[in-house]
Structures are given as structure tokens and as C-alpha cells.
Amino acid sequence: MSTQLNAPVNLENIAALSQGRGEPGWLTDLRREAAALAGTLEWPKPEKMRIDRWNLTALGEHRAPQLAGDLKQLPEEIRASLPQDAANLVVQRNSGVCYRNLAEEWKAKGVIFTDLETAAREHGELVRKHLFRTVEAGEDRLTALHAALWNGGVFVYVPKNVELDVPLQAVFYLDDPEAAFAPHILIVADANSRVSYVDRVLASGAGRTAEAVHHSVVEIVAGPGAHVRFASIHHLPEGVVDLSIRRATLGNDARIEWIIGDLNHGNTLSVTKSDLKGNGSSSDSKLITVGTGSQNMSITTHAVHYGIGSESEMESRAVMRDSATAIINGVTKIEKGASKANGHQTERVLMLSPKARGDANPILLIDEDDVKADHAASVGRVNEEQIYYLMSRGIDRELAERLIIRGFLTPTVGEVPIEAVRGELERMIEGKLDA
Amino acid sequence: MATRFTVKGLRVSVEGKEILKGIDLDIRGGEIHAIMGPNGTGKSTLASALMGHPKYEVTAGEALLDGENLLEMEVDERARAGLFLAMQYPSEISGVTNADFLRSAINARRGEGNEISLIKFIRQLESKMKELEMDPELAHRYLNEGFSGGEKKRNEILQMMMLEPKIVILDEVDSGLDIDALKIVAKGVNSMRSEDRGFLIITHYQRLLNYIRPDYVHVMMQGRIVKSGGPELAERLEAEGYDWVKEELGIIDETVGQA
Numbered sequence: 001m002s003t004q005l006n007a008p009v010n011l012e013n014i015a016a017l018s019q020g021r022g023e024p025g026w027l028t029d030l031r032r033e034a035a036a037l038a039g040t041l042e043w044p045k046p047e048k049m050r051i052d053r054w055n056l057t058a059l060g061e062h063r064a065p066q067l068a069g070d071l072k073q074l075p076e077e078i079r080a081s082l083p084q085d086a087a088n089l090v091v092q093r094n095s096g097v098c099y100r101n102l103a104e105e106w107k108a109k110g111v112i113f114t115d116l117e118t119a120a121r122e123h124g125e126l127v128r129k130h131l132f133r134t135v136e137a138g139e140d141r142l143t144a145l146h147a148a149l150w151n152g153g154v155f156v157y158v159p160k161n162v163e164l165d166v167p168l169q170a171v172f173y174l175d176d177p178e179a180a181f182a183p184h185i186l187i188v189a190d191a192n193s194r195v196s197y198v199d200r201v202l203a204s205g206a207g208r209t210a211e212a213v214h215h216s217v218v219e220i221v222a223g224p225g226a227h228v229r230f231a232s233i234h235h236l237p238e239g240v241v242d243l244s245i246r247r248a249t250l251g252n253d254a255r256i257e258w259i260i261g262d263l264n265h266g267n268t269l270s271v272t273k274s275d276l277k278g279n280g281s282s283s284d285s286k287l288i289t290v291g292t293g294s295q296n297m298s299i300t301t302h303a304v305h306y307g308i309g310s311e312s313e314m315e316s317r318a319v320m321r322d323s324a325t326a327i328i329n330g331v332t333k334i335e336k337g338a339s340k341a342n343g344h345q346t347e348r349v350l351m352l353s354p355k356a357r358g359d360a361n362p363i364l365l366i367d368e369d370d371v372k373a374d375h376a377a378s379v380g381r382v383n384e385e386q387i388y389y390l391m392s393r394g395i396d397r398e399l400a401e402r403l404i405i406r407g408f409l410t411p412t413v414g415e416v417p418i419e420a421v422r423g424e425l426e427r428m429i430e431g432k433l434d435a
Numbered sequence: 436m437a438t439r440f441t442v443k444g445l446r447v448s449v450e451g452k453e454i455l456k457g458i459d460l461d462i463r464g465g466e467i468h469a470i471m472g473p474n475g476t477g478k479s480t481l482a483s484a485l486m487g488h489p490k491y492e493v494t495a496g497e498a499l500l501d502g503e504n505l506l507e508m509e510v511d512e513r514a515r516a517g518l519f520l521a522m523q524y525p526s527e528i529s530g531v532t533n534a535d536f537l538r539s540a541i542n543a544r545r546g547e548g549n550e551i552s553l554i555k556f557i558r559q560l561e562s563k564m565k566e567l568e569m570d571p572e573l574a575h576r577y578l579n580e581g582f583s584g585g586e587k588k589r590n591e592i593l594q595m596m597m598l599e600p601k602i603v604i605l606d607e608v609d610s611g612l613d614i615d616a617l618k619i620v621a622k623g624v625n626s627m628r629s630e631d632r633g634f635l636i637i638t639h640y641q642r643l644l645n646y647i648r649p650d651y652v653h654v655m656m657q658g659r660i661v662k663s664g665g666p667e668l669a670e671r672l673e674a675e676g677y678d679w680v681k682e683e684l685g686i687i688d689e690t691v692g693q694a
Contacts, residue, residue: 383526384489385526386526386528388487388488388489388510388526389522389525389526389528390528390536390540391509391510391511391514392486392487392510392511392513392514392519392520392522393514393519393536393540393543393594393598394511394514394515394540394543394544394598395511395514395539395540395543396509396511396543397509397511399539399543400511403528403531403535403536403539404528404530404531406530406531407528407529407530407531407577408529408530409530410529410530410531411529411530414530
């Protein structure tokens, strides 16, 4: 089967681009090998969703921006979504990073927070040690293509025992419909460190009518006792396919907290996985999505227990409108040897339209006896008795429905630990419900 | 204008079966009317049909509140026109706090641009909850979720007090209440008695009427009001039951619409 790499993105181009960006030889080789591999591999095959039928060819051309010295050069709507205090921020525009900043106090403690391209040049050994180790390039066509084509991105390194008490933030935006848009995020949290990272993925200006593919991979390595909080809100327009793979590897007693807002308007593949390798490691994921229009979404949260006494908690909630489709998978896998593991998952889907489709698929795979695991899943409609009750107090039908929908999401959104992210999630959810 | 609520010839069906067979009522501001009757005679149907529950189909009649026919309105419009129903089985709504819900309800009535200030709202809410001896924590809990039976009933009365309706229907508000809770609920209702507010109390038992003294008592059987009188009628029903009414009227089965 031939690759779907579009001209001018071909093998020679990949090598030339990599060299042109001054990337180390090992990285050029990695890209080249991955590109060759891409043609031999299949697209991922999530449950009940044929993503190979999506428009996956518009991978775009490399369009890297100039580095801006100052946030004022960014478009207004992007600036509006930025935190007030942009001290610890990386911004990627199209195929490259246009702004990056880390407060001196964190630099002095050895924290690295920059774009991945720069990190590959300046911290080559550290990046090389971790890049495409948690997610491997050769897993499927998507990971291979991404390994060949990724651009911009973010690299976070937090040294041993360093605790960041402010979130690191990133914004990835597309405003050129022809641009390749493929950030790779690599977060390495050394032993007993603590870090929160928050990003947003969106489109601006001409990017909003783009027919494009955003593919991104997140790799998180949490060393022993490290605590990583990762929050990501995706808000891409209808014509942009979002393919996002996120994975964390956890050492002993490490913890990952995922907060995912899949609030795109287009087709979405979202896979968020915790590999609980360490004894006593734990993961918690909260995922919110609102399906609108005719978008198709395959959304998976996944926890694999290897460590003794490892714990996972997953909660996914979806509101489905119009003729949107979402397959919400929750997978808890407990490997042989992971005794005393405890996995708990919930998927809830609220259907607002008879034409929408929402499936909740809880999957428990257990190869060890001495464990606890359970799941809860439901798919339901807005309850007419509840609507009647609210209306009987003078609230009109529209607001009554809105209160009930908001109420459905609140138990998850309300638990989001970073206030700014919570507010942004609420705003974008309202936006999707209003459309 | 003094409140006046007039129900004329109300007939209601559920799933094609006629339950109410022509109800007439005339309630003026300041009056308390009680509707009594055994189970299955159509009392709760009357309450739900007046509020506009989608299950109940009105086939004839009208219900005029200050000249406006409620039966032509949506449920929320009836509420904004001044009708309030304290329900027998209030819904539980997850994720919506009691306080947020109440504020939305008050603002729906006041309209855009005229929203109640947060401080004023909180002050009112706190004082009414205190009157009803409710745990202040209930304001921040999700609406009716995990409330005990008594807490739910008090919460209904709280809503009534906050929304200040013109016509209040209490549907079996006394069921499941112990005597202390009953007294508190009655106190709440009595505090709301006024010249521009009328009450329709639907009850199975007379004991609530010991604490809320009605001006008129109506007995319902077979989907009709079969007897009306003053408070002494309630007392006689409590003492003697319903059999003498049935006998007097030659009714054998007082229920309606039962299989």
C-alpha cells in the first residue's frame, strides 16, 4: 500500500527539513525511518469507528513562523485565550513555535520548558533518551507519520524534587489552512517532582475554515514519586481532523492526572492512556466532550496496571447533539502480577437528539486475582419529569434543558483542579451548546 | 386587583381515560380551600393538570387566573403567571445546586435586566431557610438529591416562599411528614397567607388542616367535587371517614380511572 504522504511531504523533504532546522543526526534518522515505516503500517482501528474513512490526507506543508519577541504580535483571539500571566508559556503557530518564555526562577532550578525542536538541539541527550519511548513510532501509521512529521511542540523537564507551583501553559493554533500542524509534547518529571501543564489547541483566522489534519502525540514520563497534572482543551473547527494520542509511563508511587476537553467541531480520535508500571502508581482521568453537527469521535481512556497496588480512576462524560456520533471507550487492563490493583471507571452519555449516537463501552481486562475493578456506564436522554419540574418554577424549556445538561457535566468539570482551565472548559462547553 | 382563580368545567384524561369529569372551583385571594378525598379519586390529577404536566390531557374547561386562561399556556408561563404547585414527588436534579436553581427561577419571573442581586437573594434564602428550620447546607446541595422526604417537602415550601406566587397548590404536602415537620411546613404556609394569595390544599388526612385552617373544604370522588362545606366538614371526615358521604350520595366505588 502506498503512503498517504502528500507531495511535497516526501522522504527527501523530511530529511531536508530536519537538517534545515539544524536537528541532530539521530533525529533526522528517526524521522526518516518513521516515514519509511508509515507506508507499511495501517491506521489505528478503534472500536466501531472507521477513521480511515476520514480525510487524512491534508497533512499540510511546513510553515514555520518567526519567533515573536512579544505576545502583542499574536492575533487578538489567541491573546484572549491566554493566561493573564504569560510568564511560563509556549505558543505554537502552524508548524513552529512563535513564542516561548519561562520565568527565571524556574530556569535557575533547572526546569526546562521550551519547544521540542529547540530542546532537541540544546538538550539532545535528554530528549533522545525519552522521545518516542512511551509512544513508539512503529505502533501504527499514525504514530509513524507523526514521528516523521511532528513540528514545534513542547519539551518539559522538571528535575528531581523540584515542585512547580504555577502551571506551565501552551497554546497551539492554526491560522494557515495549508500548514502542517503537528505538535509533539514530551514531559519528563524526575523523581519526586511536581508539575502542572495546561494546553489549548485551536484555530484562528483562515485556520477556522481549513481542511486539515492536526496530529499530536503526548508522552509523559513520571519518575518515582513524581506528580504530573496534564490538562488539554481541544477546540478545532469542523474541517480539521484531530488525531491525538496521549500516554504516560509511571514509576513507583508516581501519579498522573489527566483533564481532557475534547470540544472540537470536527472528527476526533482521542486516546489517553496511563501505563501504571510502578508499584503504588496512580492515574486519574476526567474527560468531557460535546458532540455537535455531524462530527464523529472515537474517545478512549485507558489504564494498564503493571505495578502492585496501582490505582486508576476514569470518568468520561459526553453530551451528544444534532447527528454527532461518539464512541466512548474506557479500558481498564490489569496485568498478571499487579496484585492489589484498583481500577474504577465511569462513562456517561447524555443524548440530546434522536439523530445523535453515543456508545459507552466499558472494558475490563483482568489477568490477576487479587484486585478490585469496576465500571459504570450509562446512555440516557434528558428526563422529561426534570424538565417539567424546572418549568413549573417559571424556567423556560431552553434554560431548563441547559441547567440539566450543565448539571450532567458539573460533577466532572467541577472537579477540574485548575480554576482557569475549569472556566475555559465551561466557556467552550457553553459555546458548543449554543451553536 | 385582588387575585381570583376560577376553574370551570375542567375535564382531564390520562392515556385516553377520563379522570376529571368536570371540576369547578372559585378561589379568591386570601382564601384557603382544601380538597379531600380517598386515594384514586382524582385529587393529584387536578393539581398536575392545572400545572400542565405533559401526561395529562385537558379535554374541556378553563382555569382562569386573574382572567387569563392558564390551560392555554406552557408550564413555565403558568408559573410566571403566578401558579405554584408544591409537588408530592419533586424531581432530583444532579449537578444543579438548590441555590442556583432558585435564583434561576426567581430571575425567570423578574425578567432580563431586572435580576435579583446576589446579596439580596442570599439574605432572603437564608432567612426563609431558617424559618423552615432547614440545614443551610441544603442550599448548596444538588436539587433534592439525597434529600430526605421531609427535606424535600420543606424545600417545596421554601420555593413557594421565595417565588411568592398568587395561587399555591399543595399536593399531599403532609404525606410522610412527622408532626414537627408538619408544624413547620404549616407555619411556612400560614406566614404566606395574604389578601392577594389563594391556596388549594390537597390532602388525604385532616391533620394538616389542624394547623392550616381552611375556609372551604371540598370532597372529591369519581373525578368530581361531590360535596363542599366549611372547616367543620373536614372535622367530620376525620372523625367518621368517607363512608357517610358515599352513602349520602349513593356512591359505591369512589375511585376513578382504576383498572
